[in-house]
Amino acid sequence: MKFLRLPLVLLCGVLGLAGCSMHQPVSLYQLDSGEPGQPKQSAGMAVVLGPVSIADYLQRETLLQRQADGSLTAATDGRWAGSLSADIDQLLVRQLAWRLDSQRVVLAPASTGFTPDVQVLLSITRLDSGTDQPAILDAQWRLLDRRGQVRDNRIVHLEQQHQGSETAQVQAQGQLLQKLAEQLSIALKPLANQPAVVEEQQPKKAAPVQVRKEPEKPKIPLATPIRTDLEVFRF
Numbered sequence: 001m002k003f004l005r006l007p008l009v010l011l012c013g014v015l016g017l018a019g020c021s022m023h024q025p026v027s028l029y030q031l032d033s034g035e036p037g038q039p040k041q042s043a044g045m046a047v048v049l050g051p052v053s054i055a056d057y058l059q060r061e062t063l064l065q066r067q068a069d070g071s072l073t074a075a076t077d078g079r080w081a082g083s084l085s086a087d088i089d090q091l092l093v094r095q096l097a098w099r100l101d102s103q104r105v106v107l108a109p110a111s112t113g114f115t116p117d118v119q120v121l122l123s124i125t126r127l128d129s130g131t132d133q134p135a136i137l138d139a140q141w142r143l144l145d146r147r148g149q150v151r152d153n154r155i156v157h158l159e160q161q162h163q164g165s166e167t168a169q170v171q172a173q174g175q176l177l178q179k180l181a182e183q184l185s186i187a188l189k190p191l192a193n194q195p196a197v198v199e200e201q202q203p204k205k206a207a208p209v210q211v212r213k214e215p216e217k218p219k220i221p222l223a224t225p226i227r228t229d230l231e232v233f234r235f
Contacts, residue, residue, distance in 0.1 A: 028081035032174035033091040036098035044102025045192045048116040049093055051108050054085050054124045066130035078166045095181030118191045119144040127173055135160040135172035146194055152187050
């Protein structure tokens with residue numbers, strides 16, 4: 001009986017260790033949006049943020065780590081708490097609304113009837129960091145005015161040092177996005193006082209020239225010979 005019980009105890013121990021290894025705690029991270037204040041102006045600058053596109057490699061739950069050779073590896077115990085893309089959108093909206101002091105900063109697509117002063121087209125091509133690598137943000141924006149014309153086009157590269165832990169890295173990435181919002185708000189403010197768009201009226205067609213006609217003269221009926229049955233006699 002003792003011989004049979006020993007393998008059973010070892011088996012339980014192995015299964016227990018396997019269960020522990022399968023249930024290792026995973027840290028969930030979310031970008032830090034700082035402490036943006038509440039905008040006071042309900043009729044401030046109207047801004048539509050988006051579409052906001054992020055690089056394909058960022059569209060995943062795993063927290064990525066940049067290595068010294070430039071490669072990326074997935075963190076074994078770090079995940080994003082939800083959608084990174086949604087976190088970026090909300091962080092930028094709150095930061096811009098605070099810095100512009102406007103309640104009229106919305107994400108694209110805007111609701112029907114909302115006429116923006118500026119639309120921001122934003123592309124984020126890099127946002128990552130590593131234990132020994134700084135947090136780096138590469139982005140590009142285009143600002144469209146009320147007429148849909150490009151008023152500003154800028155490529156941005158930002159870096160932020162950190163202490164190396166995953167928590168410090170996520171904080172550094174959030175700080176980079178806050179700096180991006182600060183630069184973007186500076187570029188937006190000069191476009192707040194745009195002249196109203198006046199619809200161009202189509203040129204009216206010239207009225208046709210009326211030619212004065214001379215009054216028509218009364219027509220005189222032509223004389224027609226009248227036949228009679230009288231006979232003329234000559235003597």
